[in-house]
Amino acid sequence: MSFTLAIVGRPNVGKSTLFNRLVGKRLALVDDQPGVTRDLREGAARLADLRFTVIDTAGLEEATDESLEGRMRKLTERAVDMADICLFMIDARAGVTPTDQVFAEILRKRSAHVILAANKGEGSAADAGVIEAYSLGLGEPIRLSAEHGEGLNDLYTHLMPLADKFAERAAEDAPEVDVILDEDEDDMDVVPVPTNAKPLQVAVVGRPNAGKSTLINKILGDERLLTGPEAGITRDAISLRIDWAGDDGVPVPMRIFDTAGMRKKAKVQGKLEKLSVGDGLRAVKFAEVVVVLLDAAIPFEQQDLRIADLAEREGRAVIIAVNKWDIEDDKQDKLRDLKESFERLLPQLRGAPLITVSAKTGRGLDRLHAAIMKAYDVWNRRVPTAALNRWLSGMVEAHPPPAPQGKRIKLRYMTQAKTRPPGFVVMCSHPDKVPESYSRYLVNALRIDFDMPGTPIRLYMRGQNDSNPYKGRKKAPPSKLRKHTDGRRSS
Incomplete structure (x- = not known):
């Protein structure tokens, strides 16, 4: 990536729509109501031959206190400081507002490179707003339509000289590195090792206000996600890249997804919340390890069980993490009750790790890291066929399968057909009767x-073809003449 572009502006001017247009995917939630985006979302953007990182930000609010709007503004200001270029968007149909003038003055002071874009510029209704945008003192505005993809050529023209400047600076600062080729690439381990190109995908899911964003911020060591006492702050499923090192000190490339809190389906009424929950469900489907985060004060509600069961049905490795453990008084009795409830309510995840953590203090994060790596290893595990068949013989001998309707079931052969998650096939007679x-x-x-x-x-039961080719025919096959060794025939 040659540079970073942050899209900033008032709420509901089309920042997320342009973000989706640049990354080529519907990653950010888009809705008519203002204030949909709250967290910073990064994506790999492509515009003609330019490749860069684009950041979608929350709408700039005039609040500067510790309210939700004030915290959103602080997060957006951080994105402005992080980015190489700021794309300041206004609504061409609404014209320049006093709020736009305030933020234009802020951007002039905080960012070295600001590009002005007048979005929703299709049609003659936007002409007055585009002309009015000159009054902001940020140069000639780009007339854009993020919804219809108009004006992207002008955006490319403005970005190209800046991209060349950042590319030259990166080339000067880049250290010389000796390239060493790995001659043993063919000797790969059975379990794939996470790399920078393919990091380990981890999704953190749970009910609202369980502490998901706070936990991920503690893992990152940075206040990257918007947090607070209000329930339901997170709306988008935000993915963050990190090299997380455990007790052994070896950093593991991971991509962690922060998801919106999932309430009971009957309580999800608004369109926006439905979009947020759907975004979180997609994160579960694309993840490899799912961390179900519970609140120590109210663990294992019906919704928690549904979320864990969803991750199991999607075939993902599951870890149960109990947050806010630092405020728990009777830890031993609580932990015993948690394990008993877990084994009873989620038998399909028997043996899954149950980790106690504190997102506020950071205690238990080393155990969570170790549990994630072990779950990933088990999820990719392959068992030799010979060991499986020896094991199957012992299991059948200890407890033979029943004979429903007098039909004896023979388990002949077993093998592992797949990993991620482990899948096994048993060849047997009468598979539908097992x-x-x-x-x-x-x-x-x-x-x-x-x-x-x-x-x-x-575990899949499969039937095995019988060696008798005439099995299932109503009539016996006609007799054939046989030749004797002396050449004569007999019937």
């Missing part, structure tokens, strides 16, 4: 005997 209870018996034993706690396990 009871669900017997499949659970095998799955639970697989978890224990091959050390696969918590990860979803898929």
Whole structure:
């Protein structure tokens, strides 16, 4: 990436729409009501031959106190300080407002490179607003329509000379590095190792106000996400890149998704909240490890169970983390009750790690890191076929499958068909007659005997073709003449 571009402006001027246009995906939530975006969202943008990082910011508010709007403004000001270039957007149809004039003055002082864009500039209704934009003193405005993709050529013309300047500066500052080729690329481990190109995908999910954003800020070591006592602050599923080191000191490339709090479906009424929950569900589907964050004061509500069950049905490695542990008084009894409830209410995730953390103080983050790495390892584990079949023989001998309707079920062969999550296939007779209870018996034993706690396990029963080609025919095949060794024929 050659430079960073921050899109700033009043609420509802089209910043998220332009962000989605530049990254080529509908990453940011877009709605008619103002103030949808609250956190900073980064994306890899592409404009003709330019490649850069674009930041979508919250709408600039005039509040400067510790209210939600004031905290949103502080976060946007941080994005302005971080970015190389600021794209200041106004609404061409509404014209220049007093708020636009205030923020234009702020940007002149805080940013070295400011580009002015008059969005919603399609049609003659925007002519007056585009002309009025000259009064801001930020140069010639770009007439844009983020919704229809108009004016992007003019944006490219303004960005190109600045991109060349930042590219030259980066080339001067870049250290000389000796390139060493790895000659042992073919000898790869079975478990894929997270890299910068393919980091480990971790989604943090839970009910509103469980402390998801606060936990991720503590992991990052920076106030990167908007937090506060209000429930439901996070709306977008924000992904953040980090190299997180555990007790061994080895940094692991990760991409952590902060998701919106998920309430019961019956309570989700507004369109915006439905979009936020849908964004969080997509984050679960694309994640590899899902951390279900609970509140220590009210753990294991029905909604928590639904969220954990969703992650298991999507085939993701699951970790249960209990937040706000620092304010818990009777920790030993509480932990015992939590483990008992977990085993009873979520039998499909038996053995999944249950970690106590404090997002406020940072206690327990080392255990959370270790649990994530172990869950990822188990999720990618492959068991040798020979070991599986020895194990299957012992399981059948200890507890033979039932014979429903007098039909004896023979389990002939077993192999692992896939990983992520582990999936096993058992070749058997009458696969449709195998009871669900017997499949659970095998799955639970697989978890224990091959050390696969918590990860979803898929077990498929498959029929095996019989060697008799005439099986299933109503009539016996006609007899054929056989030749004797002396050449004569007999019937």
